[in-house]
Amino acid sequence: MIPAEFAEPAFTDPWHAQAFALTVHLSERGAFTWPDWAATFGAALAARRGVHGALDGGADYWAAWLAALETLLATRDMAAPGDVARMRDAWEAAYLATPHGAPVTL
Amino acid sequence: MPHDHHHHDDDHHDHDHSVLPSDPALRVKALETVLTQKGLIDPAALDAIIDTYQNRIGPQNGARVVARAWSDPAFRARLLADATEVVAEMGLYGRQGEHIVAVENTPDTHNIVVCTLCSCYPWPLLGIPPGWYKSDAYRARAVREPRAVLAEFGVTLAEGQAVRVWDSTAELRYLVIPMRPEGSEGMDEDALMALVTRDSMIGTGLARAPT
Structure with a gap:
Protein backbone atom coordinates (compact mmCIF):
# COMPACT_ATOMS: atom_id res chain seq x y z
CA MET A 1 0.00 0.00 0.00
CA ILE A 2 1.63 3.22 -1.11
CA PRO A 3 0.20 6.40 0.36
CA ALA A 4 -0.07 8.68 -2.63
CA GLU A 5 -1.00 12.30 -2.35
CA PHE A 6 0.03 13.03 -5.90
CA ALA A 7 -2.41 13.13 -8.73
CA GLU A 8 -2.49 9.79 -10.49
CA PRO A 9 -3.91 9.45 -13.98
CA ALA A 10 -7.51 8.27 -13.73
CA PHE A 11 -6.75 5.42 -16.12
CA THR A 12 -3.35 3.87 -16.78
CA ASP A 13 -4.34 2.16 -20.03
CA PRO A 14 -6.79 3.42 -22.67
CA TRP A 15 -8.81 0.21 -22.55
CA HIS A 16 -9.47 0.73 -18.82
CA ALA A 17 -11.09 4.04 -19.72
CA GLN A 18 -13.06 2.43 -22.56
CA ALA A 19 -14.35 -0.38 -20.34
CA PHE A 20 -15.27 2.11 -17.62
CA ALA A 21 -17.09 4.43 -20.02
CA LEU A 22 -18.93 1.55 -21.66
CA THR A 23 -20.19 0.39 -18.27
CA VAL A 24 -21.27 3.84 -17.11
CA HIS A 25 -22.96 4.55 -20.44
CA LEU A 26 -24.85 1.24 -20.49
CA SER A 27 -26.02 1.82 -16.92
CA GLU A 28 -27.16 5.34 -17.76
CA ARG A 29 -29.11 3.97 -20.72
CA GLY A 30 -30.86 1.55 -18.39
CA ALA A 31 -29.16 -1.65 -19.55
CA PHE A 32 -28.57 -2.52 -15.89
CA THR A 33 -28.75 -0.76 -12.54
CA TRP A 34 -25.59 0.23 -10.74
CA PRO A 35 -26.30 -2.13 -7.82
CA ASP A 36 -26.60 -4.97 -10.37
CA TRP A 37 -23.26 -3.92 -11.78
CA ALA A 38 -21.64 -3.75 -8.34
CA ALA A 39 -22.89 -7.23 -7.45
CA THR A 40 -21.59 -8.73 -10.71
CA PHE A 41 -18.29 -6.89 -10.39
CA GLY A 42 -17.88 -7.95 -6.77
CA ALA A 43 -18.39 -11.57 -7.83
CA ALA A 44 -15.84 -11.19 -10.66
CA LEU A 45 -13.29 -9.76 -8.21
CA ALA A 46 -13.89 -12.68 -5.86
CA ALA A 47 -13.55 -15.20 -8.71
CA ARG A 48 -10.31 -13.64 -9.86
CA ARG A 49 -8.97 -13.60 -6.31
CA GLY A 50 -9.70 -17.32 -6.11
CA VAL A 51 -7.45 -17.93 -9.10
CA HIS A 52 -4.73 -15.29 -8.76
CA GLY A 53 -4.62 -14.56 -5.03
CA ALA A 54 -4.89 -11.08 -3.51
CA LEU A 55 -5.56 -8.39 -6.09
CA ASP A 56 -3.44 -5.24 -6.15
CA GLY A 57 -6.11 -2.94 -7.54
CA GLY A 58 -4.21 -2.31 -10.78
CA ALA A 59 -4.37 -4.38 -13.97
CA ASP A 60 -6.11 -7.26 -12.17
CA TYR A 61 -8.87 -4.89 -11.08
CA TRP A 62 -9.58 -3.92 -14.67
CA ALA A 63 -9.35 -7.53 -15.85
CA ALA A 64 -12.11 -8.36 -13.36
CA TRP A 65 -14.05 -5.29 -14.51
CA LEU A 66 -13.99 -6.47 -18.13
CA ALA A 67 -14.92 -10.04 -17.17
CA ALA A 68 -17.89 -8.70 -15.18
CA LEU A 69 -19.05 -6.55 -18.08
CA GLU A 70 -18.83 -9.50 -20.49
CA THR A 71 -20.80 -11.65 -18.04
CA LEU A 72 -23.50 -9.05 -17.48
CA LEU A 73 -23.96 -8.39 -21.21
CA ALA A 74 -24.06 -12.12 -21.95
CA THR A 75 -26.65 -12.90 -19.27
CA ARG A 76 -28.83 -10.01 -20.49
CA ASP A 77 -28.65 -11.17 -24.11
CA MET A 78 -27.03 -7.91 -25.17
CA ALA A 79 -23.75 -9.34 -26.43
CA ALA A 80 -23.44 -13.10 -26.88
CA PRO A 81 -19.98 -14.49 -26.03
CA GLY A 82 -19.68 -16.09 -29.48
CA ASP A 83 -20.43 -12.81 -31.24
CA VAL A 84 -17.95 -10.95 -29.07
CA ALA A 85 -15.22 -13.56 -29.66
CA ARG A 86 -15.74 -13.42 -33.43
CA MET A 87 -15.63 -9.63 -33.37
CA ARG A 88 -12.46 -9.69 -31.28
CA ASP A 89 -10.78 -11.97 -33.82
CA ALA A 90 -11.99 -9.78 -36.66
CA TRP A 91 -10.34 -6.76 -35.03
CA GLU A 92 -7.14 -8.71 -34.46
CA ALA A 93 -7.04 -9.74 -38.11
CA ALA A 94 -7.71 -6.14 -39.14
CA TYR A 95 -4.78 -4.87 -37.06
CA LEU A 96 -2.47 -7.51 -38.50
CA ALA A 97 -3.56 -6.68 -42.05
CA THR A 98 -3.30 -2.91 -41.75
CA PRO A 99 0.00 -1.17 -42.51
CA HIS A 100 1.54 0.63 -39.55
CA GLY A 101 0.17 4.15 -39.20
CA ALA A 102 -2.95 3.59 -41.29
CA PRO A 103 -6.38 3.68 -39.61
CA VAL A 104 -7.58 0.21 -38.68
CA THR A 105 -11.09 -0.63 -39.82
CA LEU A 106 -13.07 -3.82 -40.08
CA MET B 1 -1.84 1.75 -26.27
CA PRO B 2 0.53 -0.64 -24.52
CA HIS B 3 3.56 -1.88 -26.38
CA ASP B 4 2.91 -5.55 -25.93
CA HIS B 5 3.26 -6.58 -29.51
CA HIS B 6 1.95 -10.10 -29.92
CA HIS B 7 3.86 -12.32 -32.28
CA HIS B 8 2.31 -15.47 -33.52
CA ASP B 9 5.72 -16.54 -34.76
CA ASP B 10 8.65 -15.57 -32.56
CA ASP B 11 11.13 -15.88 -35.41
CA HIS B 12 9.17 -13.50 -37.49
CA HIS B 13 9.88 -9.89 -36.55
CA ASP B 14 7.56 -8.18 -38.92
CA HIS B 15 6.60 -4.68 -37.79
CA ASP B 16 4.91 -3.69 -41.03
CA HIS B 17 1.41 -4.06 -39.62
CA SER B 18 -0.24 -1.93 -36.94
CA VAL B 19 0.72 -2.55 -33.32
CA LEU B 20 -1.69 -5.18 -32.11
CA PRO B 21 -3.63 -4.09 -29.00
CA SER B 22 -3.60 -6.36 -25.95
CA ASN B 55 -10.16 15.87 -17.18
CA ARG B 56 -13.11 17.38 -15.35
CA ILE B 57 -13.82 15.36 -12.22
CA GLY B 58 -11.36 14.92 -9.43
CA PRO B 59 -10.63 15.58 -5.77
CA GLN B 60 -10.82 19.34 -6.36
CA ASN B 61 -14.62 18.95 -6.38
CA GLY B 62 -14.64 17.36 -2.94
CA ALA B 63 -12.09 19.89 -1.71
CA ARG B 64 -14.47 22.70 -2.69
CA VAL B 65 -17.23 21.08 -0.62
CA VAL B 66 -14.96 20.63 2.40
CA ALA B 67 -13.57 24.16 2.21
CA ARG B 68 -17.09 25.56 2.08
CA ALA B 69 -18.14 23.41 5.05
CA TRP B 70 -15.19 24.80 7.00
CA SER B 71 -16.07 28.39 6.10
CA ASP B 72 -19.83 28.39 6.28
CA PRO B 73 -21.57 26.89 9.35
CA ALA B 74 -25.00 26.88 7.69
CA PHE B 75 -23.60 25.04 4.66
CA ARG B 76 -21.85 22.57 6.96
CA ALA B 77 -25.11 21.86 8.82
CA ARG B 78 -26.98 21.26 5.56
CA LEU B 79 -24.18 19.09 4.21
CA LEU B 80 -24.22 16.85 7.27
CA ALA B 81 -28.02 16.64 7.11
CA ASP B 82 -28.34 15.89 3.38
CA ALA B 83 -25.11 15.81 1.38
CA THR B 84 -26.81 14.38 -1.71
CA GLU B 85 -28.97 17.44 -2.13
CA VAL B 86 -26.24 19.92 -1.27
CA VAL B 87 -23.67 18.55 -3.70
CA ALA B 88 -26.32 18.22 -6.42
CA GLU B 89 -26.99 21.94 -6.00
CA MET B 90 -23.28 22.47 -6.65
CA GLY B 91 -23.65 20.52 -9.90
CA LEU B 92 -21.88 17.43 -8.53
CA TYR B 93 -24.34 14.72 -9.44
CA GLY B 94 -23.94 11.05 -8.76
CA ARG B 95 -24.29 9.41 -12.13
CA GLN B 96 -25.58 6.17 -10.68
CA GLY B 97 -28.27 7.78 -8.56
CA GLU B 98 -26.33 7.03 -5.42
CA HIS B 99 -26.68 8.93 -2.17
CA ILE B 100 -23.78 10.80 -0.69
CA VAL B 101 -23.26 11.02 3.04
CA ALA B 102 -20.80 13.43 4.62
CA VAL B 103 -19.13 12.22 7.82
CA GLU B 104 -17.21 14.69 9.89
CA ASN B 105 -13.99 14.05 11.76
CA THR B 106 -13.89 15.39 15.30
CA PRO B 107 -11.38 15.19 18.16
CA ASP B 108 -13.43 12.20 19.35
CA THR B 109 -13.94 10.30 16.09
CA HIS B 110 -11.92 9.75 12.94
CA ASN B 111 -13.78 8.42 9.91
CA ILE B 112 -12.34 6.21 7.18
CA VAL B 113 -14.07 4.94 4.02
CA VAL B 114 -13.71 1.62 2.24
CA CYS B 115 -15.69 -0.52 -0.19
CA THR B 116 -15.42 -4.16 0.81
CA LEU B 117 -17.55 -5.37 -2.13
CA CYS B 118 -15.73 -3.71 -5.02
CA SER B 119 -14.70 -0.08 -5.24
CA CYS B 120 -17.74 2.13 -4.65
CA TYR B 121 -16.49 5.69 -4.25
CA PRO B 122 -17.95 9.21 -4.45
CA TRP B 123 -16.92 9.74 -8.09
CA PRO B 124 -18.51 13.18 -8.54
CA LEU B 125 -16.49 14.46 -5.58
CA LEU B 126 -13.22 12.56 -5.83
CA GLY B 127 -12.98 11.16 -9.37
CA ILE B 128 -11.72 7.64 -10.03
CA PRO B 129 -10.35 5.92 -6.90
CA PRO B 130 -6.60 5.41 -6.54
CA GLY B 131 -5.15 1.93 -7.02
CA TRP B 132 -4.69 1.27 -3.31
CA TYR B 133 -8.39 1.91 -2.63
CA LYS B 134 -9.17 -0.92 -5.07
CA SER B 135 -6.60 -3.32 -3.64
CA ASP B 136 -7.57 -6.35 -1.58
CA ALA B 137 -5.06 -5.33 1.06
CA TYR B 138 -6.83 -2.05 1.77
CA ARG B 139 -10.35 -3.41 1.34
CA ALA B 140 -9.79 -6.20 3.86
CA ARG B 141 -7.54 -4.45 6.35
CA ALA B 142 -9.34 -1.10 6.59
CA VAL B 143 -12.16 -2.93 8.36
CA ARG B 144 -10.07 -5.38 10.37
CA GLU B 145 -7.26 -3.13 11.55
CA PRO B 146 -7.98 0.47 10.60
CA ARG B 147 -5.41 1.91 13.01
CA ALA B 148 -2.61 -0.15 11.48
CA VAL B 149 -3.69 0.93 7.99
CA LEU B 150 -3.82 4.56 9.08
CA ALA B 151 -0.34 4.25 10.56
CA GLU B 152 0.94 3.05 7.18
CA PHE B 153 -0.53 6.17 5.64
CA GLY B 154 1.32 8.21 8.24
CA VAL B 155 -1.78 9.05 10.26
CA THR B 156 -1.45 8.67 14.00
CA LEU B 157 -4.63 9.33 15.92
CA ALA B 158 -4.85 10.90 19.31
CA GLU B 159 -5.29 8.47 22.15
CA GLY B 160 -8.97 8.08 22.82
CA GLN B 161 -9.96 9.13 19.30
CA ALA B 162 -12.23 6.40 18.00
CA VAL B 163 -12.08 5.14 14.42
CA ARG B 164 -15.27 4.64 12.50
CA VAL B 165 -15.11 2.64 9.26
CA TRP B 166 -17.76 3.27 6.61
CA ASP B 167 -18.37 0.55 4.04
CA SER B 168 -19.58 2.08 0.77
CA THR B 169 -22.20 0.45 -1.40
CA ALA B 170 -23.52 0.99 -4.90
CA GLU B 171 -26.26 3.17 -3.39
CA LEU B 172 -24.35 4.94 -0.64
CA ARG B 173 -21.01 6.77 -0.89
CA TYR B 174 -19.19 8.64 1.83
CA LEU B 175 -17.21 11.85 1.95
CA VAL B 176 -15.04 12.46 5.00
CA ILE B 177 -14.93 16.07 6.19
CA PRO B 178 -11.46 16.30 7.74
CA MET B 179 -10.83 18.52 10.73
CA ARG B 180 -9.90 22.06 9.79
CA PRO B 181 -6.19 22.40 10.50
CA GLU B 182 -4.88 24.74 13.15
CA GLY B 183 -3.46 27.95 11.79
CA SER B 184 -6.04 28.17 9.00
CA GLU B 185 -8.16 30.75 10.79
CA GLY B 186 -8.98 33.66 8.52
CA MET B 187 -8.18 31.81 5.29
CA ASP B 188 -10.80 32.12 2.55
CA GLU B 189 -12.45 29.23 0.75
CA ASP B 190 -9.96 29.13 -2.14
CA ALA B 191 -7.00 29.09 0.20
CA LEU B 192 -8.62 26.41 2.34
CA MET B 193 -9.19 24.20 -0.70
CA ALA B 194 -5.46 23.81 -1.10
CA LEU B 195 -5.29 22.22 2.36
CA VAL B 196 -7.77 19.48 1.49
CA THR B 197 -6.11 16.37 0.12
CA ARG B 198 -7.81 13.47 -1.61
CA ASP B 199 -6.73 11.08 1.14
CA SER B 200 -8.11 13.39 3.83
CA MET B 201 -11.54 12.99 2.22
CA ILE B 202 -11.23 9.18 2.28
CA GLY B 203 -9.97 9.28 5.85
CA THR B 204 -6.51 7.87 5.13
CA GLY B 205 -4.99 11.31 5.54
CA LEU B 206 -5.44 14.59 7.38
CA ALA B 207 -5.81 18.04 5.94
CA ARG B 208 -2.53 19.84 5.32
CA ALA B 209 -1.34 22.40 7.81
CA PRO B 210 -1.01 25.86 6.28
CA THR B 211 2.58 26.80 5.50
Missing part, protein backbone atom coordinates in the same frame (compact mmCIF):
# COMPACT_ATOMS: atom_id res chain seq x y z
CA ASP B 23 -6.22 -9.10 -25.63
CA PRO B 24 -8.42 -7.15 -23.18
CA ALA B 25 -8.19 -4.06 -25.39
CA LEU B 26 -9.42 -6.13 -28.34
CA ARG B 27 -12.24 -7.56 -26.22
CA VAL B 28 -13.42 -4.10 -25.17
CA LYS B 29 -13.29 -2.98 -28.80
CA ALA B 30 -15.31 -6.04 -29.77
CA LEU B 31 -17.96 -5.28 -27.14
CA GLU B 32 -18.18 -1.71 -28.40
CA THR B 33 -18.60 -2.81 -32.00
CA VAL B 34 -21.22 -5.45 -31.20
CA LEU B 35 -23.23 -3.03 -29.02
CA THR B 36 -22.93 -0.20 -31.57
CA GLN B 37 -24.15 -2.45 -34.37
CA LYS B 38 -27.17 -3.36 -32.26
CA GLY B 39 -27.85 0.31 -31.55
CA LEU B 40 -27.41 -0.23 -27.82
CA ILE B 41 -24.74 2.41 -27.30
CA ASP B 42 -23.77 5.81 -28.65
CA PRO B 43 -19.99 5.79 -29.27
CA ALA B 44 -19.79 9.59 -28.92
CA ALA B 45 -21.19 9.33 -25.39
CA LEU B 46 -18.27 7.06 -24.45
CA ASP B 47 -15.75 9.74 -25.40
CA ALA B 48 -17.67 12.32 -23.37
CA ILE B 49 -17.63 10.07 -20.30
CA ILE B 50 -13.90 9.44 -20.62
CA ASP B 51 -13.21 13.15 -21.02
CA THR B 52 -15.28 13.91 -17.94
CA TYR B 53 -13.48 11.45 -15.70
CA GLN B 54 -10.03 12.10 -17.13
Whole structure:
Protein backbone atom coordinates (compact mmCIF):
# COMPACT_ATOMS: atom_id res chain seq x y z
CA MET A 1 0.00 0.00 0.00
CA ILE A 2 1.63 3.22 -1.11
CA PRO A 3 0.20 6.40 0.36
CA ALA A 4 -0.07 8.68 -2.63
CA GLU A 5 -1.00 12.30 -2.35
CA PHE A 6 0.03 13.03 -5.90
CA ALA A 7 -2.41 13.13 -8.73
CA GLU A 8 -2.49 9.79 -10.49
CA PRO A 9 -3.91 9.45 -13.98
CA ALA A 10 -7.51 8.27 -13.73
CA PHE A 11 -6.75 5.42 -16.12
CA THR A 12 -3.35 3.87 -16.78
CA ASP A 13 -4.34 2.16 -20.03
CA PRO A 14 -6.79 3.42 -22.67
CA TRP A 15 -8.81 0.21 -22.55
CA HIS A 16 -9.47 0.73 -18.82
CA ALA A 17 -11.09 4.04 -19.72
CA GLN A 18 -13.06 2.43 -22.56
CA ALA A 19 -14.35 -0.38 -20.34
CA PHE A 20 -15.27 2.11 -17.62
CA ALA A 21 -17.09 4.43 -20.02
CA LEU A 22 -18.93 1.55 -21.66
CA THR A 23 -20.19 0.39 -18.27
CA VAL A 24 -21.27 3.84 -17.11
CA HIS A 25 -22.96 4.55 -20.44
CA LEU A 26 -24.85 1.24 -20.49
CA SER A 27 -26.02 1.82 -16.92
CA GLU A 28 -27.16 5.34 -17.76
CA ARG A 29 -29.11 3.97 -20.72
CA GLY A 30 -30.86 1.55 -18.39
CA ALA A 31 -29.16 -1.65 -19.55
CA PHE A 32 -28.57 -2.52 -15.89
CA THR A 33 -28.75 -0.76 -12.54
CA TRP A 34 -25.59 0.23 -10.74
CA PRO A 35 -26.30 -2.13 -7.82
CA ASP A 36 -26.60 -4.97 -10.37
CA TRP A 37 -23.26 -3.92 -11.78
CA ALA A 38 -21.64 -3.75 -8.34
CA ALA A 39 -22.89 -7.23 -7.45
CA THR A 40 -21.59 -8.73 -10.71
CA PHE A 41 -18.29 -6.89 -10.39
CA GLY A 42 -17.88 -7.95 -6.77
CA ALA A 43 -18.39 -11.57 -7.83
CA ALA A 44 -15.84 -11.19 -10.66
CA LEU A 45 -13.29 -9.76 -8.21
CA ALA A 46 -13.89 -12.68 -5.86
CA ALA A 47 -13.55 -15.20 -8.71
CA ARG A 48 -10.31 -13.64 -9.86
CA ARG A 49 -8.97 -13.60 -6.31
CA GLY A 50 -9.70 -17.32 -6.11
CA VAL A 51 -7.45 -17.93 -9.10
CA HIS A 52 -4.73 -15.29 -8.76
CA GLY A 53 -4.62 -14.56 -5.03
CA ALA A 54 -4.89 -11.08 -3.51
CA LEU A 55 -5.56 -8.39 -6.09
CA ASP A 56 -3.44 -5.24 -6.15
CA GLY A 57 -6.11 -2.94 -7.54
CA GLY A 58 -4.21 -2.31 -10.78
CA ALA A 59 -4.37 -4.38 -13.97
CA ASP A 60 -6.11 -7.26 -12.17
CA TYR A 61 -8.87 -4.89 -11.08
CA TRP A 62 -9.58 -3.92 -14.67
CA ALA A 63 -9.35 -7.53 -15.85
CA ALA A 64 -12.11 -8.36 -13.36
CA TRP A 65 -14.05 -5.29 -14.51
CA LEU A 66 -13.99 -6.47 -18.13
CA ALA A 67 -14.92 -10.04 -17.17
CA ALA A 68 -17.89 -8.70 -15.18
CA LEU A 69 -19.05 -6.55 -18.08
CA GLU A 70 -18.83 -9.50 -20.49
CA THR A 71 -20.80 -11.65 -18.04
CA LEU A 72 -23.50 -9.05 -17.48
CA LEU A 73 -23.96 -8.39 -21.21
CA ALA A 74 -24.06 -12.12 -21.95
CA THR A 75 -26.65 -12.90 -19.27
CA ARG A 76 -28.83 -10.01 -20.49
CA ASP A 77 -28.65 -11.17 -24.11
CA MET A 78 -27.03 -7.91 -25.17
CA ALA A 79 -23.75 -9.34 -26.43
CA ALA A 80 -23.44 -13.10 -26.88
CA PRO A 81 -19.98 -14.49 -26.03
CA GLY A 82 -19.68 -16.09 -29.48
CA ASP A 83 -20.43 -12.81 -31.24
CA VAL A 84 -17.95 -10.95 -29.07
CA ALA A 85 -15.22 -13.56 -29.66
CA ARG A 86 -15.74 -13.42 -33.43
CA MET A 87 -15.63 -9.63 -33.37
CA ARG A 88 -12.46 -9.69 -31.28
CA ASP A 89 -10.78 -11.97 -33.82
CA ALA A 90 -11.99 -9.78 -36.66
CA TRP A 91 -10.34 -6.76 -35.03
CA GLU A 92 -7.14 -8.71 -34.46
CA ALA A 93 -7.04 -9.74 -38.11
CA ALA A 94 -7.71 -6.14 -39.14
CA TYR A 95 -4.78 -4.87 -37.06
CA LEU A 96 -2.47 -7.51 -38.50
CA ALA A 97 -3.56 -6.68 -42.05
CA THR A 98 -3.30 -2.91 -41.75
CA PRO A 99 0.00 -1.17 -42.51
CA HIS A 100 1.54 0.63 -39.55
CA GLY A 101 0.17 4.15 -39.20
CA ALA A 102 -2.95 3.59 -41.29
CA PRO A 103 -6.38 3.68 -39.61
CA VAL A 104 -7.58 0.21 -38.68
CA THR A 105 -11.09 -0.63 -39.82
CA LEU A 106 -13.07 -3.82 -40.08
CA MET B 1 -1.84 1.75 -26.27
CA PRO B 2 0.53 -0.64 -24.52
CA HIS B 3 3.56 -1.88 -26.38
CA ASP B 4 2.91 -5.55 -25.93
CA HIS B 5 3.26 -6.58 -29.51
CA HIS B 6 1.95 -10.10 -29.92
CA HIS B 7 3.86 -12.32 -32.28
CA HIS B 8 2.31 -15.47 -33.52
CA ASP B 9 5.72 -16.54 -34.76
CA ASP B 10 8.65 -15.57 -32.56
CA ASP B 11 11.13 -15.88 -35.41
CA HIS B 12 9.17 -13.50 -37.49
CA HIS B 13 9.88 -9.89 -36.55
CA ASP B 14 7.56 -8.18 -38.92
CA HIS B 15 6.60 -4.68 -37.79
CA ASP B 16 4.91 -3.69 -41.03
CA HIS B 17 1.41 -4.06 -39.62
CA SER B 18 -0.24 -1.93 -36.94
CA VAL B 19 0.72 -2.55 -33.32
CA LEU B 20 -1.69 -5.18 -32.11
CA PRO B 21 -3.63 -4.09 -29.00
CA SER B 22 -3.60 -6.36 -25.95
CA ASP B 23 -6.22 -9.10 -25.63
CA PRO B 24 -8.42 -7.15 -23.18
CA ALA B 25 -8.19 -4.06 -25.39
CA LEU B 26 -9.42 -6.13 -28.34
CA ARG B 27 -12.24 -7.56 -26.22
CA VAL B 28 -13.42 -4.10 -25.17
CA LYS B 29 -13.29 -2.98 -28.80
CA ALA B 30 -15.31 -6.04 -29.77
CA LEU B 31 -17.96 -5.28 -27.14
CA GLU B 32 -18.18 -1.71 -28.40
CA THR B 33 -18.60 -2.81 -32.00
CA VAL B 34 -21.22 -5.45 -31.20
CA LEU B 35 -23.23 -3.03 -29.02
CA THR B 36 -22.93 -0.20 -31.57
CA GLN B 37 -24.15 -2.45 -34.37
CA LYS B 38 -27.17 -3.36 -32.26
CA GLY B 39 -27.85 0.31 -31.55
CA LEU B 40 -27.41 -0.23 -27.82
CA ILE B 41 -24.74 2.41 -27.30
CA ASP B 42 -23.77 5.81 -28.65
CA PRO B 43 -19.99 5.79 -29.27
CA ALA B 44 -19.79 9.59 -28.92
CA ALA B 45 -21.19 9.33 -25.39
CA LEU B 46 -18.27 7.06 -24.45
CA ASP B 47 -15.75 9.74 -25.40
CA ALA B 48 -17.67 12.32 -23.37
CA ILE B 49 -17.63 10.07 -20.30
CA ILE B 50 -13.90 9.44 -20.62
CA ASP B 51 -13.21 13.15 -21.02
CA THR B 52 -15.28 13.91 -17.94
CA TYR B 53 -13.48 11.45 -15.70
CA GLN B 54 -10.03 12.10 -17.13
CA ASN B 55 -10.16 15.87 -17.18
CA ARG B 56 -13.11 17.38 -15.35
CA ILE B 57 -13.82 15.36 -12.22
CA GLY B 58 -11.36 14.92 -9.43
CA PRO B 59 -10.63 15.58 -5.77
CA GLN B 60 -10.82 19.34 -6.36
CA ASN B 61 -14.62 18.95 -6.38
CA GLY B 62 -14.64 17.36 -2.94
CA ALA B 63 -12.09 19.89 -1.71
CA ARG B 64 -14.47 22.70 -2.69
CA VAL B 65 -17.23 21.08 -0.62
CA VAL B 66 -14.96 20.63 2.40
CA ALA B 67 -13.57 24.16 2.21
CA ARG B 68 -17.09 25.56 2.08
CA ALA B 69 -18.14 23.41 5.05
CA TRP B 70 -15.19 24.80 7.00
CA SER B 71 -16.07 28.39 6.10
CA ASP B 72 -19.83 28.39 6.28
CA PRO B 73 -21.57 26.89 9.35
CA ALA B 74 -25.00 26.88 7.69
CA PHE B 75 -23.60 25.04 4.66
CA ARG B 76 -21.85 22.57 6.96
CA ALA B 77 -25.11 21.86 8.82
CA ARG B 78 -26.98 21.26 5.56
CA LEU B 79 -24.18 19.09 4.21
CA LEU B 80 -24.22 16.85 7.27
CA ALA B 81 -28.02 16.64 7.11
CA ASP B 82 -28.34 15.89 3.38
CA ALA B 83 -25.11 15.81 1.38
CA THR B 84 -26.81 14.38 -1.71
CA GLU B 85 -28.97 17.44 -2.13
CA VAL B 86 -26.24 19.92 -1.27
CA VAL B 87 -23.67 18.55 -3.70
CA ALA B 88 -26.32 18.22 -6.42
CA GLU B 89 -26.99 21.94 -6.00
CA MET B 90 -23.28 22.47 -6.65
CA GLY B 91 -23.65 20.52 -9.90
CA LEU B 92 -21.88 17.43 -8.53
CA TYR B 93 -24.34 14.72 -9.44
CA GLY B 94 -23.94 11.05 -8.76
CA ARG B 95 -24.29 9.41 -12.13
CA GLN B 96 -25.58 6.17 -10.68
CA GLY B 97 -28.27 7.78 -8.56
CA GLU B 98 -26.33 7.03 -5.42
CA HIS B 99 -26.68 8.93 -2.17
CA ILE B 100 -23.78 10.80 -0.69
CA VAL B 101 -23.26 11.02 3.04
CA ALA B 102 -20.80 13.43 4.62
CA VAL B 103 -19.13 12.22 7.82
CA GLU B 104 -17.21 14.69 9.89
CA ASN B 105 -13.99 14.05 11.76
CA THR B 106 -13.89 15.39 15.30
CA PRO B 107 -11.38 15.19 18.16
CA ASP B 108 -13.43 12.20 19.35
CA THR B 109 -13.94 10.30 16.09
CA HIS B 110 -11.92 9.75 12.94
CA ASN B 111 -13.78 8.42 9.91
CA ILE B 112 -12.34 6.21 7.18
CA VAL B 113 -14.07 4.94 4.02
CA VAL B 114 -13.71 1.62 2.24
CA CYS B 115 -15.69 -0.52 -0.19
CA THR B 116 -15.42 -4.16 0.81
CA LEU B 117 -17.55 -5.37 -2.13
CA CYS B 118 -15.73 -3.71 -5.02
CA SER B 119 -14.70 -0.08 -5.24
CA CYS B 120 -17.74 2.13 -4.65
CA TYR B 121 -16.49 5.69 -4.25
CA PRO B 122 -17.95 9.21 -4.45
CA TRP B 123 -16.92 9.74 -8.09
CA PRO B 124 -18.51 13.18 -8.54
CA LEU B 125 -16.49 14.46 -5.58
CA LEU B 126 -13.22 12.56 -5.83
CA GLY B 127 -12.98 11.16 -9.37
CA ILE B 128 -11.72 7.64 -10.03
CA PRO B 129 -10.35 5.92 -6.90
CA PRO B 130 -6.60 5.41 -6.54
CA GLY B 131 -5.15 1.93 -7.02
CA TRP B 132 -4.69 1.27 -3.31
CA TYR B 133 -8.39 1.91 -2.63
CA LYS B 134 -9.17 -0.92 -5.07
CA SER B 135 -6.60 -3.32 -3.64
CA ASP B 136 -7.57 -6.35 -1.58
CA ALA B 137 -5.06 -5.33 1.06
CA TYR B 138 -6.83 -2.05 1.77
CA ARG B 139 -10.35 -3.41 1.34
CA ALA B 140 -9.79 -6.20 3.86
CA ARG B 141 -7.54 -4.45 6.35
CA ALA B 142 -9.34 -1.10 6.59
CA VAL B 143 -12.16 -2.93 8.36
CA ARG B 144 -10.07 -5.38 10.37
CA GLU B 145 -7.26 -3.13 11.55
CA PRO B 146 -7.98 0.47 10.60
CA ARG B 147 -5.41 1.91 13.01
CA ALA B 148 -2.61 -0.15 11.48
CA VAL B 149 -3.69 0.93 7.99
CA LEU B 150 -3.82 4.56 9.08
CA ALA B 151 -0.34 4.25 10.56
CA GLU B 152 0.94 3.05 7.18
CA PHE B 153 -0.53 6.17 5.64
CA GLY B 154 1.32 8.21 8.24
CA VAL B 155 -1.78 9.05 10.26
CA THR B 156 -1.45 8.67 14.00
CA LEU B 157 -4.63 9.33 15.92
CA ALA B 158 -4.85 10.90 19.31
CA GLU B 159 -5.29 8.47 22.15
CA GLY B 160 -8.97 8.08 22.82
CA GLN B 161 -9.96 9.13 19.30
CA ALA B 162 -12.23 6.40 18.00
CA VAL B 163 -12.08 5.14 14.42
CA ARG B 164 -15.27 4.64 12.50
CA VAL B 165 -15.11 2.64 9.26
CA TRP B 166 -17.76 3.27 6.61
CA ASP B 167 -18.37 0.55 4.04
CA SER B 168 -19.58 2.08 0.77
CA THR B 169 -22.20 0.45 -1.40
CA ALA B 170 -23.52 0.99 -4.90
CA GLU B 171 -26.26 3.17 -3.39
CA LEU B 172 -24.35 4.94 -0.64
CA ARG B 173 -21.01 6.77 -0.89
CA TYR B 174 -19.19 8.64 1.83
CA LEU B 175 -17.21 11.85 1.95
CA VAL B 176 -15.04 12.46 5.00
CA ILE B 177 -14.93 16.07 6.19
CA PRO B 178 -11.46 16.30 7.74
CA MET B 179 -10.83 18.52 10.73
CA ARG B 180 -9.90 22.06 9.79
CA PRO B 181 -6.19 22.40 10.50
CA GLU B 182 -4.88 24.74 13.15
CA GLY B 183 -3.46 27.95 11.79
CA SER B 184 -6.04 28.17 9.00
CA GLU B 185 -8.16 30.75 10.79
CA GLY B 186 -8.98 33.66 8.52
CA MET B 187 -8.18 31.81 5.29
CA ASP B 188 -10.80 32.12 2.55
CA GLU B 189 -12.45 29.23 0.75
CA ASP B 190 -9.96 29.13 -2.14
CA ALA B 191 -7.00 29.09 0.20
CA LEU B 192 -8.62 26.41 2.34
CA MET B 193 -9.19 24.20 -0.70
CA ALA B 194 -5.46 23.81 -1.10
CA LEU B 195 -5.29 22.22 2.36
CA VAL B 196 -7.77 19.48 1.49
CA THR B 197 -6.11 16.37 0.12
CA ARG B 198 -7.81 13.47 -1.61
CA ASP B 199 -6.73 11.08 1.14
CA SER B 200 -8.11 13.39 3.83
CA MET B 201 -11.54 12.99 2.22
CA ILE B 202 -11.23 9.18 2.28
CA GLY B 203 -9.97 9.28 5.85
CA THR B 204 -6.51 7.87 5.13
CA GLY B 205 -4.99 11.31 5.54
CA LEU B 206 -5.44 14.59 7.38
CA ALA B 207 -5.81 18.04 5.94
CA ARG B 208 -2.53 19.84 5.32
CA ALA B 209 -1.34 22.40 7.81
CA PRO B 210 -1.01 25.86 6.28
CA THR B 211 2.58 26.80 5.50
